[in-house]
Amino acid sequence: MAESPEKQELLKSYFVNYSPRLTNYAVRFVTSRETAQDIVQDCFMHLWEKMEQFDFINIKALLFTMVRNRCLNYLKHKDVVNLYTGRYFHEVEGEERIYHYDFDLGPGKLPLYEELEKQLQIAVDS
Template identity: 35%
Template sequence: MDILIFEAIFRLHYNDLCNYALRYIQNKDVAEDIVQNFFITIWEKDIKLTEENILPYAYTAIRNGCINYYKSELIRENFLNEALEELEFQNEEEEPFLYKKEVRLAVNKLPEKCRKVFLLKCIHDLKYKEIAEIMGISVNTVKYHLGEAFRMMREELKDLL
């Protein structure tokens, strides 16, 4: 790919692709890394892209990069703690959350898959299909685990209502 064409494509689409990645990843630095990795890949592999076909290819690659990021996050041991801290932080920004300790304990009691599905849906606001891709399960299994998580959370927190 010609350096001038590559540079023009980069300048024209970089910000839009970062904003697209931010829809999936609520961390600006990570979103920018994913977009930069996309551009590095197309440069290194000398992928022939034109103005007409760059966006469909880019959106798919960026979305897959975001999904891969979440897959790697699931592997990390402190994924649960980070998600719970994010929940706690979000609630502190909006209004004081009286039952954060009880919710944290209830989330910790969920079976591992239910907990991961619950956090990906409720904290990261991913769609069922995206959660299914990240976890390597079907959409129906995502729905099942989410239903179970909500049922268990309702049962665990019933005394608070």
């Protein structure tokens, strides 16, 4: 394969030409633009590492296939995490369950946590 500067230019041209379309394609699967961008970036990193193996391959088709597969893997992983998180909360009892509900930092709860931290710091400082 090409020397490192040539390899960099080749990868840069692939990134410039395909990254926006790959990101939009990934968003169809994962719905989060940030996650889609991470997936596309991971695919380009993999391409960079294995570029010598892809001399005679249609790079565009390869990239779209890589993005699709990584999106599907991401969704499978997300489902597994959600499944076990749900099971865990059903099995937790007593004070431990209260702790998890009180300190769940889901959307909208972070300001409460920050306020609690401020109040604790004031108490420690005084």
